[in-house]
Amino acid sequence: MTMAPDYTEKIPNNVSLREDRRLQRALESWQPDFLDWWESMGPTLPTRDVYLRTAINVGREGWAHFAHVPMRDYRWGIFLAERDPARMIGFGEHKGEPAWQKVPGEYRADLQRLIVIQGDTEPASVEQQRNLGASAPSLYDLRNLFQVNVEEGRHLWAMVYLLHAYFGREGREEAEELLHRNSGSADSPRILGAFNEETPDWLSFYMFTYFTDRDGKYQLGTLKESAFDPLSRTCEFMLKEEAHHMMVGTTGVDRVVERTAQVMVENDTDDVTALGVIPLPVIQKYLNFHYSVSLDLFGGDTSTNVANYYTAGLKGRWNEPRRTDDHRLTDDGMLVDALIEGQIAQTEVAALTGLNTDLRREYIADCQSGVNRWNKILASAGLPHRLKLPHVAFNRKVGAFAPIEVSPDGEILSAAEWAARKGQWLPTDVDKTHVLSLMQPVYERGKIAAWIAPPRNGINGKPFDYDYVHLS
Numbered sequence: 001m002t003m004a005p006d007y008t009e010k011i012p013n014n015v016s017l018r019e020d021r022r023l024q025r026a027l028e029s030w031q032p033d034f035l036d037w038w039e040s041m042g043p044t045l046p047t048r049d050v051y052l053r054t055a056i057n058v059g060r061e062g063w064a065h066f067a068h069v070p071m072r073d074y075r076w077g078i079f080l081a082e083r084d085p086a087r088m089i090g091f092g093e094h095k096g097e098p099a100w101q102k103v104p105g106e107y108r109a110d111l112q113r114l115i116v117i118q119g120d121t122e123p124a125s126v127e128q129q130r131n132l133g134a135s136a137p138s139l140y141d142l143r144n145l146f147q148v149n150v151e152e153g154r155h156l157w158a159m160v161y162l163l164h165a166y167f168g169r170e171g172r173e174e175a176e177e178l179l180h181r182n183s184g185s186a187d188s189p190r191i192l193g194a195f196n197e198e199t200p201d202w203l204s205f206y207m208f209t210y211f212t213d214r215d216g217k218y219q220l221g222t223l224k225e226s227a228f229d230p231l232s233r234t235c236e237f238m239l240k241e242e243a244h245h246m247m248v249g250t251t252g253v254d255r256v257v258e259r260t261a262q263v264m265v266e267n268d269t270d271d272v273t274a275l276g277v278i279p280l281p282v283i284q285k286y287l288n289f290h291y292s293v294s295l296d297l298f299g300g301d302t303s304t305n306v307a308n309y310y311t312a313g314l315k316g317r318w319n320e321p322r323r324t325d326d327h328r329l330t331d332d333g334m335l336v337d338a339l340i341e342g343q344i345a346q347t348e349v350a351a352l353t354g355l356n357t358d359l360r361r362e363y364i365a366d367c368q369s370g371v372n373r374w375n376k377i378l379a380s381a382g383l384p385h386r387l388k389l390p391h392v393a394f395n396r397k398v399g400a401f402a403p404i405e406v407s408p409d410g411e412i413l414s415a416a417e418w419a420a421r422k423g424q425w426l427p428t429d430v431d432k433t434h435v436l437s438l439m440q441p442v443y444e445r446g447k448i449a450a451w452i453a454p455p456r457n458g459i460n461g462k463p464f465d466y467d468y469v470h471l472s
């Protein structure tokens with residue numbers, strides 16, 4: 001059922017765009033606006049070309065092609081995973097019915113909203129990361145940054161395709177708005193909080209790709225289950241690209257921890273600030289920040305909207321097919337976090353209204369695996385220090401714990417105690433200034449900044465000292 005991707009077209013695609021002139025024209029008129037946005041809000045470092053992966057097919061084998069390409073000429077395309085004509089809806093009140101190829105009128109507004117919220121995060125991260133090229137620790141890292149950037153651009157295309165193809169004039173207007181909102185803008189910010197935060201340095205970038213991109217992975221995982229088949233197929237393919245973004249975050253933090261541990265051991269001290277690396281307590285503070293703002297992205301602990309999305313079949317659970325319950329959940333309950341008489345507690349709710357909590361818990365377990373991995377690096381360096389995820393109530397702005405202040409260990413604090421102590425747990429101006437001071441670019445082939453270890457492997461079988469990026 002898959003169409004061969006057509007690269008002779010202005011917009012590479014496997015959705016037979018050529019056969020739908022109206023849609024093709026609409027997308028071709030959005031394309032110059034996208035390129036203007038890329039020029040004005042995308043990466044600021046001038047480059048001649050970058051060794052990039054371009055999606056060229058959706059099959060299991062050889063879905064991507066690697067070559068040096070000028071970034072502006074990147075072939076942002078529209079690729080949906082292969083269609084399974086026998087696909088059935090896997091959950092909710094329509095469970096067992098054929099998946100939808102068109103948007104049912106009654107769910108139009110909700111589906112459009114879900115697509116816009118997902119779509120808004122994609123260009124937001126490009127905007128957040130636009131200045132990082134100026135301080136890249138190596139050409140390898142620079143290339144990875146740009147790879148993530150062009151793929152987030154492609155993810156925007158993926159959502160804009162759905163808006164144009166299935167949501168008429170309103171969809172086209174929303175597609176324009178996706179280019180007009182900007183990360184951190186005072187008058188028209190991005191929709192979700194974490195996507196208006198700055199990513200001013202590379203430690204933030206690795207933490208962002210570990211924790212915040214990982215939220216994206218989980219959101220895409222729930223949309224991949226959607227009864228609306230084009231959305232499901234789009235998200236399935238996006239998840240393939242997301243794996244690389246996760247790798248950049250995971251191994252990026254690995255390499256920062258590894259280098260810090262090395263310098264601690266060599267100099268037999270914890271106090272490495274003056275030794276040109278990032279002290280472990282500062283790494284912990286960045287972790288605390290990015291983890292807590294990413295937890296907020298999952299929304300309230302209970303939500304009737306999400307219950308309705310599930311029942312309608314719009315948005316499933318992580319790993320829905322592997323769950324062993326009835327996939328309707330109408331009679332089930334679950335425990336969710338709650339604030340009861342000012343104390344951190346749990347309360348039982350209908351399973352359907354607790355689905356944000358269900359997804360957040362899957363995410364938390366996944367985040368813990370990264371922390372375990374970083375602690376193994378510390379252990380094998382012979383150090384007793386360990387990193388950890390802060391308490392789920394720490395630094396929350398959304399959900400049951402938003403009204404209280406809590407230490408990373410879960411101790412409830414007065415506003416005054418919080419104000420006095422939060423600098424121990426979240427990056428201070430001094431910490432940020434130190435990290436920024438280390439961010440001197442290294443653009444020489446095979447060289448790397450002193451605050452980070454080199455990667456174990458290069459990209460696509462190339463060595464670390466490959467000429468991944470040609471600057472202009």
Ligand SMILES: [Fe+2]
Pocket residue numbers: 122151152155216
């Ligand atoms: Fe993305």
Ligand SMILES: [Fe+2]
Pocket residue numbers: 152213216242245
């Ligand atoms: Fe991503």
